[in-house]
Amino acid sequence: MKKFNVDVRSEIGQLEGVILHTPGQEVENMTPQNAERALYSDILNLSVARQEYAQLKGVLEKVAHTFEVKDLLTQTLQNSHAKERIINRICEREEAFCEISALHDLSEDELARQLIEGSILKRDNLTKFLSKERFALRPLHNFLFTRDASMTVYDEVLIGKMASLVRDREALIMEAIFKDHPIFGVKTINPMVPIKNIPSSPHTSIEGGDVEIARDDVILIGTGVRTTSQGIDYLIESIKEKKTSTKHIIVQELPHTPESFIHLDMTFTFLNKDEVMVYAPLILGNNKYQTIHITIDNGEVTSIKLHEDLLQAMKEVGMDMKPIQCGGTKDEWTMEREQWHSGANFFSIAPGKVIGYERNSYTIEEMSKNGYDIIKAQDIIENKVDIHASKKAVITIAGSELSRGGGGARCMTMPVGRKKVDW
Numbered sequence: 001m002k003k004f005n006v007d008v009r010s011e012i013g014q015l016e017g018v019i020l021h022t023p024g025q026e027v028e029n030m031t032p033q034n035a036e037r038a039l040y041s042d043i044l045n046l047s048v049a050r051q052e053y054a055q056l057k058g059v060l061e062k063v064a065h066t067f068e069v070k071d072l073l074t075q076t077l078q079n080s081h082a083k084e085r086i087i088n089r090i091c092e093r094e095e096a097f098c099e100i101s102a103l104h105d106l107s108e109d110e111l112a113r114q115l116i117e118g119s120i121l122k123r124d125n126l127t128k129f130l131s132k133e134r135f136a137l138r139p140l141h142n143f144l145f146t147r148d149a150s151m152t153v154y155d156e157v158l159i160g161k162m163a164s165l166v167r168d169r170e171a172l173i174m175e176a177i178f179k180d181h182p183i184f185g186v187k188t189i190n191p192m193v194p195i196k197n198i199p200s201s202p203h204t205s206i207e208g209g210d211v212e213i214a215r216d217d218v219i220l221i222g223t224g225v226r227t228t229s230q231g232i233d234y235l236i237e238s239i240k241e242k243k244t245s246t247k248h249i250i251v252q253e254l255p256h257t258p259e260s261f262i263h264l265d266m267t268f269t270f271l272n273k274d275e276v277m278v279y280a281p282l283i284l285g286n287n288k289y290q291t292i293h294i295t296i297d298n299g300e301v302t303s304i305k306l307h308e309d310l311l312q313a314m315k316e317v318g319m320d321m322k323p324i325q326c327g328g329t330k331d332e333w334t335m336e337r338e339q340w341h342s343g344a345n346f347f348s349i350a351p352g353k354v355i356g357y358e359r360n361s362y363t364i365e366e367m368s369k370n371g372y373d374i375i376k377a378q379d380i381i382e383n384k385v386d387i388h389a390s391k392k393a394v395i396t397i398a399g400s401e402l403s404r405g406g407g408g409a410r411c412m413t414m415p416v417g418r419k420k421v422d423w
Helices: 046-063 069-076 080-093 097-104 108-117 126-130 165-180 229-242 310-316 332-340 361-369 377-381
Strands: 015-020 065-068 135-137 150-153 156-159 211-215 218-223 247-253 268-270 275-278 291-297 300-307 322-325 347-350 353-357 373-376 393-397 414-418
Touching: 015 046, 015 069, 015 347, 046 065, 046 347, 046 353, 046 377, 046 393, 065 069, 069 080, 069 108, 069 165, 080 097, 080 108, 080 165, 097 135, 108 165, 150 165, 150 211, 150 414, 156 165, 211 268, 218 229, 218 310, 229 247, 229 291, 229 300, 247 310, 268 347, 291 310, 300 310, 322 361, 332 361, 361 373, 361 393, 373 377, 377 393
Parallel strands: 015 065, 218 247, 275 322, 353 393, 373 393
Antiparallel strands: 015 414, 150 156, 211 218, 247 291, 268 275, 291 300, 347 353
């Protein structure tokens, strides 16, 4: 297989490669009883969710190389050493030691399926017979949100340290893919591995929805319910070790409730070289949530200071961004409703060209007022519209079902390659 050049140095550079996971049986393996444990507030209709997801994937296939997690995992498992390693690590982490032998006997394709969709518990002893669990290895209900378990940071991949144990296996799978799949073989950074000044800590967590590569020298990170200060310190320490030129880490504190604020990209995403989508009450309003600017130079933290807000901090590092408001500018209730349904969560395929949910009509109208052409995903898939003909455009995908999972277009995409931006 031809090696793919993993490299992401912005949120908006022309997309070259992206990892996706089309929702499958793991979604139907969720019940009202276990939905909350699975981090959902409701259960999804799989057939509708897949139809909506097909619009996202269909657009991305037009503009970049798309990789499916299950395909990558199946191919990775063809390496016998990688197969043994990932089975052992998963069973150790999930205390499912009695499953090791049975998992080794599975074909690569069937093993990949069970690692994602769940492995049915065989009730062959009293403890298992009495267990209320259906699965020996639980389904990965959240894996359609491929953003969180791994993050491309320049030419390396930061493995997510998930805030909830129910998502740990996602990170183990992504690490195996990036380490052992012949198309990647890229260096990974894993917060589970202690590095200088940062011991392994149960408080360490960092997820991809909180990490945004603004520019080659600027990284934005949200800290809240999913990403802790310890997780950010781990990334800072890994950057310090490289002793590179000046890097700016801009940290935005997030509310811990409601659940729609789980990640920074639910309140702030990049649209263009000079435009961002914001949830105004948090990003622009006066509130108690701090914005902290950390400067790293030649392996040392040279400055930590507070800023008035995220946009002001970015302006200081030469990124003067015009905010476009989620839910429009007139009514905070409308802003709140559309933010809840991932109205601020956009995914860029090129500067000024982004994908988002059509259901957030006030947000889409606000983008139209700011010069964005509004294009339906199906029109691009069916070649009725040429995306290259628009200078700025928002491609709308259906999201009545997907949005109920608690994420948008950025959440469902893990870019592995973007072209450099001419700033």
